[in-house]
Amino acid sequence: MKIPILKMEDILIVTIQSELTDREIEELSHDILDMINKVGAEGLIIDITALKVVDSFMARSLNAIANAATLLGSETVVVGIQPAVALTLVELGLRISWGVKTALNLEKGLEILRKKKDK
Amino acid sequence: MDEQTIEVRRDIDVILARNVGRKMANEIGFGELDQTRITTAISELARNIVIHANRGKVVIREIQKGDRRGIEVVCTDDGPGIEDIEAALRDGYTTAGGLGIGMTGAKRLMDEFHVESVVGVGTTVIVKKWLR
Amino acid sequence: MAGEKRVAEELVTLFEESEKELMDLWVRKVNQLRVMKGLSPEERDREFKNIYRASLKAFRDGDYSEVERYANKIAKRGALEGISVDEILLSFLKLRDVRMRKIFIRYQGDLPRLLDALDYFEKVSNRMFSIVVSAIIREREEIIQEQQCAMLELSTPVLQLWDEALVLPLIGVIDSERAARIVEELLGKIVETGASVVVMDMTGVPVIDTAVANHILKTVQAAKLLGAETIITGISPANAQTIVTLGIDLSMIHTRRTLREGIKLMYEMLGLEFKKRGEQ
Structure with missing residues (x-):
């Protein structure tokens, strides 16, 4: 199933609705970066509210997307991480540099990107 | 007591394994946070099977010791085996695909961790978590 | 006999x-x-x-x-x-x-x-x-x-000090079990209130050992994933020394000596400023 990428002004919004296989995550990364490149988006929001598990692969993938997006000039905010998921991620002991910003929900994610733009 | 076996070959089986794990953890009585820890650990271990071996399986069962109840996850694969287990459990160790976090992560999230591996034959990882 | x-x-x-x-x-x-x-x-x-x-x-x-x-x-x-x-x-x-x-x-x-x-x-x-x-x-x-x-069961109150700001005054001995409970409670509260800044005051915590320090670090990291920054205040000189000796990296944490300083920083982070009425 293709995951839709919405465009709102110069911000892309991706809402992950269900658990993704590794291959689907890779496809999604590809699609997002393609889209950023195509429309010249300045911001990217990935909403993972629906995810009850974020394992190291998913976390690395999100991080990789964020890093690549930054290189393409688009700041990334991951929103909607569940509290249990957040704590588990920390306990997992990922020692990756989070190139990715996080926010509680879509609204706050948009706020962060807008503030950035105003500066 | 309940027991379920999930054959693991492809990445979709990882999702299947963790869904079964979450359901069982929930039935045993684990709270939301522990369910997430258990499911994440299963995800890490099941993915290791997909990446390092052709096939393997994940067995999830309810366990009991005295009056303590818990969950046990046994992951077996026919992969190349691990030559240096200690090194594999060190942070940042990686062989394929940059996923060295798998085993150490699972170990951190669970209460008990046990690994056996024979080079050329395969690897078995057993993790447990007890209800508090 | x-x-x-x-x-x-x-x-x-x-x-x-x-x-x-x-x-x-x-x-x-x-x-x-x-x-x-x-x-x-x-x-x-x-x-x-x-x-x-x-x-x-x-x-x-x-x-x-x-x-x-x-x-x-x-x-x-x-x-x-x-x-x-x-x-x-x-x-x-x-x-x-x-x-x-x-x-x-x-x-x-x-x-x-x-x-x-x-x-x-x-x-x-x-x-x-x-x-x-x-x-x-x-x-x-x-x-x-x-x-x-x-005393331990006295749930640690998570106070909402302002829109999007929480204060967590920690008091007494913190063992792993209590720390785990505090973490869960705080994360829940962040989601509930949409807080973006949390001030964690340690003035009332007599001893910080490795376990407690690690829990604090975990809390800060998890809170950050939920979009909230943490300010830690009131670390006593002895506790500061322990933390340094334990080699725990606190560089990603905002720290202030007193709760007062911490709350000042909190308002700054929220983009608010204190002013006497009539002051320019």
Whole structure:
């Protein structure tokens, strides 16, 4: 199933609705970066509210997307991480540099990107 | 007591394994946070099977010791085996695909961790978590 | 040992025969001390009689189980009804005095038998005394432990200080279990209130060990994943030293010396500023 990428002004919004296989995550990364490149988006929001598990692969993938997006000039905010998921991620002991910003929900994610733009 | 076996070959089986794990953890009585820890650990271990071996399986069962109840996850694969287990459990160790976090992560999230591996034959990882 | 058995029998007979006399004397002496007033006279008589008989069992065949049972009961009651340790111990010692006198009277003029009787009497009495003291101490320890548990269970309040700002005043000893609970509670509250800044005040935390420090670090990281920054305040110099020695990296954490400074930083982070009315 293709995951839709919405465009709102110069911000892309991706809402992950269900658990993704590794291959689907890779496809999604590809699609997002393609889209950023195509429309010249300045911001990217990935909403993972629906995810009850974020394992190291998913976390690395999100991080990789964020890093690549930054290189393409688009700041990334991951929103909607569940509290249990957040704590588990920390306990997992990922020692990756989070190139990715996080926010509680879509609204706050948009706020962060807008503030950035105003500066 | 309940027991379920999930054959693991492809990445979709990882999702299947963790869904079964979450359901069982929930039935045993684990709270939301522990369910997430258990499911994440299963995800890490099941993915290791997909990446390092052709096939393997994940067995999830309810366990009991005295009056303590818990969950046990046994992951077996026919992969190349691990030559240096200690090194594999060190942070940042990686062989394929940059996923060295798998085993150490699972170990951190669970209460008990046990690994056996024979080079050329395969690897078995057993993790447990007890209800508090 | 056969000699001791004979002495034991003699003493038990002596205490049985003179039960009425010794009980009366004991009660009178205790009354003179003006202790055990918490008990009604009937209650006191009943309890004293029970103790008297339980101790006979100990004298007869070295079976202290009854004594232990009574000691526990009395320790528990004492703790419940405000009977002081002094009162309980003095009462027990009075029984010992009363009986000892009886022994002196019984064996006066026969020094070898008096010494044998005292040897045995002292042995059993001392043991009983130590059982009573242990029971009292155990009871007090239990109470202290219960109180500590109760204190630990005082859920740490997570206060909403402003829109999007939480304050978490940590007080008391933090063990892993409590730390785990605090983390969960805080994360839940962040989601509930949409907080973007959390001030964690450690002024009331006496000791920070590795486990606590790691929990704090975990909390900060998890809060960040939920979009909230954490400011830690009130780390004592000793605790600061511990953290440094433990090699825990606090570089990603905002710290301020006092809660006041922390709250100032919090308002800055929220983009607010304090001003006196009329000030430009």
